[in-house]
Amino acid sequence: MSVLVFxxxxxxxxxxxxxxxxxxxxxxxxxLGTNLVALTINVSSNEELHKYGAExxxxxxxxxxxxxxxxxxxxxxxxxxxAENATIIVLDSSIDTLHVAPLVSVSLDAGYTSNVVALPTxxxxxxxxxxxxxxxxxxxxxISTDKKIIGVAKNSFGIHENPVSGTVQNMEVSxxxxxxxxxxxxxxxxxxxVTIADADVVVSAGRGLKGPENWGMIEELANVLxxxxxxxxxxxxxxxxxxxEHVGQTGKPVASNLYIAIGISGAIQHLAGVNASxxxxxxxxxxxxxxxxxxxxGIVGDAFQxxxxxxxxxxxxKEV
Amino acid sequence: MKILxxxxxxPDTTSKINFTDNDTKFxxxxxxxxxxxxxxxxxxxxMWFKEKQGATITVLNVGNATTEPTLRKALxxxxxxxxxxxxxxxxxxxxxxxxxxxxETGNYDxxxxxxxxxxxxxxxxxGMVASLVNYNxxxxxxxxxxxxxxxxxxxxxxGGNETLSSTLPLVIAxxxxxxxxxxxxxxxxxxxxxxxxxxxxxxxxVFAANATEVLSYQKPAPKGAVKLVDADNIDELINLLHNEAxxx
Ligand SMILES: Cc1cc2nc3c(=O)[nH]c(=O)nc-3n(C[C@H](O)[C@H](O)[C@H](O)COP(=O)(O)OP(=O)(O)OC[C@H]3O[C@@H](n4cnc5c(N)ncnc54)[C@H](O)[C@@H]3O)c2cc1C
Ligand SMILES: Nc1ncnc2c1ncn2[C@@H]1O[C@H](COP(=O)(O)O)[C@@H](O)[C@H]1O
Numbered sequence: 001m002s003v004l005v006f007x008x009x010x011x012x013x014x015x016x017x018x019x020x021x022x023x024x025x026x027x028x029x030x031x032l033g034t035n036l037v038a039l040t041i042n043v044s045s046n047e048e049l050h051k052y053g054a055e056x057x058x059x060x061x062x063x064x065x066x067x068x069x070x071x072x073x074x075x076x077x078x079x080x081x082x083a084e085n086a087t088i089i090v091l092d093s094s095i096d097t098l099h100v101a102p103l104v105s106v107s108l109d110a111g112y113t114s115n116v117v118a119l120p121t122x123x124x125x126x127x128x129x130x131x132x133x134x135x136x137x138x139x140x141x142x143i144s145t146d147k148k149i150i151g152v153a154k155n156s157f158g159i160h161e162n163p164v165s166g167t168v169q170n171m172e173v174s175x176x177x178x179x180x181x182x183x184x185x186x187x188x189x190x191x192x193x194v195t196i197a198d199a200d201v202v203v204s205a206g207r208g209l210k211g212p213e214n215w216g217m218i219e220e221l222a223n224v225l226x227x228x229x230x231x232x233x234x235x236x237x238x239x240x241x242x243x244x245e246h247v248g249q250t251g252k253p254v255a256s257n258l259y260i261a262i263g264i265s266g267a268i269q270h271l272a273g274v275n276a277s278x279x280x281x282x283x284x285x286x287x288x289x290x291x292x293x294x295x296x297x298g299i300v301g302d303a304f305q306x307x308x309x310x311x312x313x314x315x316x317x318k319e320v
Numbered sequence: 321m322k323i324l325x326x327x328x329x330x331p332d333t334t335s336k337i338n339f340t341d342n343d344t345k346f347x348x349x350x351x352x353x354x355x356x357x358x359x360x361x362x363x364x365x366x367m368w369f370k371e372k373q374g375a376t377i378t379v380l381n382v383g384n385a386t387t388e389p390t391l392r393k394a395l396x397x398x399x400x401x402x403x404x405x406x407x408x409x410x411x412x413x414x415x416x417x418x419x420x421x422x423x424e425t426g427n428y429d430x431x432x433x434x435x436x437x438x439x440x441x442x443x444x445x446x447g448m449v450a451s452l453v454n455y456n457x458x459x460x461x462x463x464x465x466x467x468x469x470x471x472x473x474x475x476x477x478x479g480g481n482e483t484l485s486s487t488l489p490l491v492i493a494x495x496x497x498x499x500x501x502x503x504x505x506x507x508x509x510x511x512x513x514x515x516x517x518x519x520x521x522x523x524x525x526v527f528a529a530n531a532t533e534v535l536s537y538q539k540p541a542p543k544g545a546v547k548l549v550d551a552d553n554i555d556e557l558i559n560l561l562h563n564e565a566x567x568x
Binding site for chain 1: 337339358411413416438439440441442445446447452457462472473476478479481482484495496500501502532534535536538540543544546547548549558560
């Protein structure tokens, strides 16, 4: 019996969520009195994971996986889970992992809960707490299958150091042609931009900005803060900003440390997708805007005056 | 081409979420149910295939009789027929097994489902169905074109898009982008009249045990009041974010 964590990486480097799920997995292994195994695919410096409690790292190197492939990844996770006799599998909530997790669930016949926000509250029955109704509620859920998959919601547990000495072991896996039936043809990424998924800070703007020509100051504010940019749904529907920036209940979820909402009214569908952010700052001319009720800090004011000043002051703040 | 669109019956996005029976049940009192928004995008995409390339569209829900108005709405938008698997959905894996049984019986070429249902937010049923029936699978789809037996798909990735190719049969989990918001179909009077005549078949479930079960629900802790900062006192905001919230 063991706890297996898949530590997701991009271009050979761990995502931040990898450290979060290893930290989580370590605590679960301790709760169960068993050992933790971390699985990595195409990562060369695996020792980093020892710092978060992974005694053993199983490292897979596979040339055919220069780009992500959901079925092949799922097949690898199953093979390693079998080899390590894993009963609990811990995954993050990255876009790629969300693609893979349901496939693993079927191949291991393991109950899977996504959006998990805390450590198991009970081992028998195995009970976890997860977000439901787009952040408007939590469900305490029992997983009753022998094997269990826990999908940890981003930024819900945090990264905790727990240094151990450990080993890295290479393992051969077998992949079939069928695993590559869906082929990657092309990857297009805006380079050098912070993504909403990775960002600690997200700067988001809505229809209050009047038009796409006014996004210069939003981008600049994001730059100063090392933040990702986002927008409300109408803004992407109007074509002012790309679809990938639309956040909310029907867009991307945001679970950053800081979310700055500028000229966004705070409709229930918008809030549902951003409520998981820790600290919310709202800048809006209308003191009655519903977003103020959901915010931690607010400025009632005109974005066209407040944002440029915020940029100037933040630059000065960053310099000292 | 035979298309199956999986329709989740969910509370309208503006619903207030409450729990009853000692916090063990979702309170449906006063809640409007709708087609899951992601499924609506998929259904519109399916209509496009039907009109431009020739296809039949079956819509499917796993649920009790209360979901039938939602299926009728999907028929009014333009699906040809509907299937309801008569069981209360309790868990993703068991729902996927019910859907898989329908897919195998009906031999569909393309199964469209939503990226996630906005009630339980599992984000798991489509991938599980694909895995159970051994179809190819693409998640988070924002584009799909089909020529004969081949499909070109675009899925969203962190900070961009990935283009993929696959053959049919195929399961796609779609989201906004697979069609644009402005192209979403709204049922018209004629559609609503015709929907009444279209077949809605009720089938009994296959045996599939639940893998997970909800014991109880909780609401998030109430939030404290917002701290307002004067528009001409930006220094104070920076100070609060740095020293109090510790986020910059
Ligand atoms: C099924 C469904 C799903 C939806 N899903 C989502 C979703 O996922 N995400 C989402 O965002 N929305 C979603 N919506 C839309 C949502 O209901 C709102 O319409 C939307 O969030 C409003 O966007 P907004 O705040 O940018 O625009 P508005 O509501 O127009 O608000 C603009 C705000 O800007 C303020 N403002 C104006 N001028 C200034 C200025 N100079 N400086 C500062 N502030 C200013 C105004 O006071 C106002 O509060 C959904 C709707 C439906 C029906
Ligand atoms: N009970 C159900 N009946 C039909 N389709 C469903 C059901 N539950 C989920 N789905 C489909 O699977 C998608 C993802 O759902 P979920 O995995 O529950 O987030 C939904 O958008 C639907 O297309």
